[in-house]
Amino acid sequence: MIGLAGAIGRCIGLRLKRNEWWIERPLLWGCVIGRPSSGKSPALAPTRRMLDRLAGDERNAYEAAMREHGARVLVAEATRANAKDVIRKAIKKGDHTAAQAEANAAMVEDDAPTEPRIVANDATVEKLGELLNENPRGLVQFRDELAGWLASLDREGREGDRAFWLECWNGSGSYTVDRIGRGTIRIDACAMSILGGMQPGKLAEYVRGAVRGGFADDGLIQRFQLAVYPDMPAGWRYTDREVDPRATEQTMATFRRLRALEPASIGAEQPDGCDVPFLRFDDEAQDLFVEWMTGHMAHLRAGEEPPWLESHLAKYPALVGRLALVLHLADGHGGPVRADTLARALNWCEYLTGHARRIYAPAADGGLTGAHLLLRRRASLAEPFTARDVYRRCWSGLADAESAEAAIDVLVEYQHLHAMPPAPGVGRPSVTYAWRA
The missing domain is CATH 1.10.10 (Arc Repressor Mutant, subunit A)
Known part of the structure; x- marks a missing residue:
């Protein structure tokens, strides 16, 4: 799901209310939690391969575009050299109008294409700002071990990085980085999905920080809503199944289709003042969303959940919209999101709730x-x-x-x-x- 969201990026959103401007973009944060050597990396590998193949496709297109750009640069340089002779002759004749016209014709601007990126692994906020400006659809942060990334946010001198990453979950706000030496970098839209693995003990330390309050209680952990903490199987069986090439290619075709998505071709709206085109729920799905959200928020307001878990679950309405949009587009649908797709997203949230309770348990079990x-x-x-x-x-x-x-x-x-x-x-x-x- 995170890989599919990364392929889509913030080129499209889903409007969750009929009238208010509540638009969710398909940005998802998640991780696989397990002890060392429990198989986290093999579980993440297929998604990484799909994203790498997408990146390879775009890199090939970029290299072809760079070759064409290089050829145009050579032509432009020859044109300017020839234009100098024409301009000198025109000036000798006193025809300054012709000289100016020739100069204007020779001054052709041809910016080099920017290198496309999908995945980032280890980049500073300043560098991510440059990458995001060159890739406005957003990026996927992929870390095999997310604990190292979380630890980097607590280092001296990196205090502002947490604020940047909190903005990245929304995918709508701009962000400005001012640094001596590098000047000012304005990021038009911070949009990052995150995927990786984490060990239970290291995650528990961050969860305890969120539970106790203080610096770590800023909602960063609660944004990892696709975090899963599965049980290790009781037994073990050797397997060596043959890869299904047809299934692999069908999956890759879906990734490529989503990457090439043109929102206007599937009925997306984009009124003035809206930063991304968006789809809506159909009437049945809208009523289902209102019914679910009413019950969900009533449960949270009843005070039956611990404050830290309440903060986590309070983000589920946004998560429902994001999951529904990814499912809708991955299935090849256009137009309004249907109720059966929304029901699948709600089932996802029910499944994730059990994992969330397990993730927060170490901080609430009294030792x-x-x-x-x-x-x-x-x-x-x-x-x-x-x-x-x-x-x-x-x-x-x-x-x-x-x-x-x-x-x-x-x-x-x-x-x-x-x-x-x-x-x-x-x-x-x-x-x-x-x-x-």
């Missing part, structure tokens, strides 16, 4: 997940030990004092550990812990 992590590392701790001995090792999921202390409290409660009174001495006494036999 239970950390307790399991600490039990697995029991042999690595000398006895007795303190909470500081745990978090100073920077183990995933136990890398701060609060997480370590919560995990220890759970283990004490369930009698895996017993607390030892602090020994008298100089300085602040620390509680130490020892494992029960």
